[in-house]
Amino acid sequence: MDSIERKLAERRERHIDFLKQLVSLNSSVIDMGRRGNELCAQELIESTLSSVGADIDRFEPDNDAMRGHPEYNPGHSYEGRPNIVGVIKGAGGGRSLMINAHADVVPAGAEGWLCPPYEPRIIDGRLYGRGACDMKAGGAAALMALETLHECGIKLAGDVIFESVVDEEGGGNGTLACCLKGYKADAAVIPEPTGLSIMPAHMxxxxxxxxxxxxxxxxxxxxxxxxxxxxxxxxxxxxxxxxxxxxxxxxxxxxxxxxxxxxxxxxxxxxxxxxxxxxxxxxxxxxxxxxxxxxxxxxxxxxxxxxxxxxxxxxxxxxxxxxxxxxxxxxNAYDIGEDHPIVTCVRGCLESCTGRRPEIQGLASGADARLLTNFADTPTVLCGPGSIDNAHSINEYVPVDEYLAAVHMFCKLFTEWCGTAE
Structure with a gap:
């Protein structure tokens, strides 16, 4: 971890600039997800995953394949709205980990913002912009952690599957399409804004x-x-x-x-x-x-x-x-329990990186964790930077220090959960 921490300090501005770039892209959904503009963000995420050696699967959710599923939301068009799944193959012998992040954001409006919603700015240690909290900071943190490990020449033992999905805000068809394509792992983290608390359940x-x-x-x-x-x-x-x-x-x-x-x-x-x-x-x-x-x-x-x-x-x-x-x-709701190994591992990594014992909470709303847990046999925990209280709000923001702490946490989580090659 010494070399990783040195690299994190060295690349701090790169990690902030990447989040700014991602937030500047208007990847909003339209009409509750029936249409969407996610492509601009997906192309940036795809190129970043490719740069760290991931094999890319780019595909649009198939309404015919999802139709009849109890969690399917009908009437949504996916032309020009691809999911991006990047798989980084491990050397073998380690546990696999999935990161699931949604690229879509809710519409921003224009009134009342401290800065234009797609021109992110840092004010008093907070990065403002639509999607900064929900959930581009979480997805960016995991991506920057993978980039950091790649730059340090660290090879993981287990596979990492990074799912960047569309239409989470419209009900979850993007993640459902990944489940139906057969993507699964030993565990998953969805970096929704939890204030770096750990959430093993949602309503x-x-x-x-x-x-x-x-x-x-x-x-x-x-x-x-x-x-x-x-x-x-x-x-x-x-x-x-x-x-x-x-x-x-x-x-x-x-x-x-x-x-x-x-x-x-x-x-x-x-x-x-x-x-x-x-x-x-x-x-x-x-x-x-x-x-x-x-x-x-x-x-x-x-x-x-x-x-x-x-x-x-x-x-x-x-x-x-x-x-x-x-x-x-x-x-559906889901609950993997606070004693599940992925909960224990995330909790230990957070405590090591932040010096505090993170809380176990549950999410009062829904998220895509229920799909991965219930339909992809992938026990899932929610944990990411930012507060759910300002998701979807005017002047949505993420604390910069919390975002950077999440990058650090994901570096440790990948090495702890997946293991490293000898």
Whole structure:
């Protein structure tokens, strides 16, 4: 590690400049991932992987191959949106490690930024720009670690697989396509922004669209009609009670309780008419234990539908005109446990590089870790620079020192987990 640390100090500005270059590329998704601009970032990542001796597999996700998979998100086009997978073959005898990073970012907007979102700047030790935190700093840190090892002439014993995927922000089809192509490893790290905490678990999600019907009439005679918006509001009050009960009864060591969030509501057509229809979108985030027999979130989904049935049964109008319930998107949870060898190894490497004992936490949202763990037989941990609290935000940033610490950590992780050739 002495030669590695000298090289890290020598190449500090190179590592910062590479992150700036990556953040300057507008690789945003469009329309929730249905289209995207990832190619510019993917070409930079591909050339960097090639320069460190990786064998490159460049391919666009195949909708036909993914169709029918429980985690597939339909309606997305991948023309000109390739995944880049770089494989650095080890000398043999070591464990393989996968790094999975997404090249896409959410749209930036233009108002309120300290600097233009694709003209990254360092201000008070923070590198600002769209994607700096989520998650170009994490992917760049792992790439710069591989470059550092290459420049030091260090040959790893185990293989390294670097997946730079598209469309993570649109649901994960990029990583799903890698899984279906057969890429797997003994373990994986996804360098999502965790503040260099270690996250061996994340929540799953179910997104529902619930449509309430009413009886329209002139609003001056509202008692003669049935207000679909009122029925929806009554439902929302009932769901808050359900969420409170789950907060008491459903616990996990490092994940928050399940949550219900009302995200979109549309009701009514005219200011003078009792609404005939109201449509509510609602998200449910759940623990790993709620999936049964491979059916995503099946246990808590059944509980939710039972609660809805009781609510509907208590209302004569809704009993005769029950709301329509559609689950339009789903993603599984996962948990490999805090004692898994990859968790222990990452924790030791971080402690060695930073001098502090990193926390074990869980991610309250979702990530692609569930795909690698559940469908590619690759136990996965989340760990990277930056805070999830400012991902997707105006003035998104990553602390420069945290990014550089991540480069150091990945250097140590590659040598510790994969081993080095004699």
């Amino acid at each position: 799953g999600w179910l997104f529902y669209r619930i449509t309430f019907s009413g009886k329209p009439i002139h609003c001056a005679f509202k008692w003669k009609g049935v207000n679909a918006v009122d029925k929806c509001l009554d439902f929302m009050c009932r769901m808050r009670e359900v969420e409170r009960n789950w907060a008491i009864s459903k616990r996990h060591p490092y994940l928050p309780p399940p949550t219900l969030c009302f995200t979109v509501i549309h009701g009514g057509d005219s200011s003078s008419t009792v609404p005939e229809k109201c449509v509510l979108d609602m998200s449910l985030h759940f623990h790993p234990c709620e999936t049964e027999n491979g059916r995503i979130g099946s246990r808590i989904d059944a509980q939710l539908r039972d609660e809805i049935a009781r609510f509907v049964g208590s209302d004569p109008w809704l009993s005769a005109n029950p709301p329509q319930i559609e689950c339009f998107q789903q993603g």
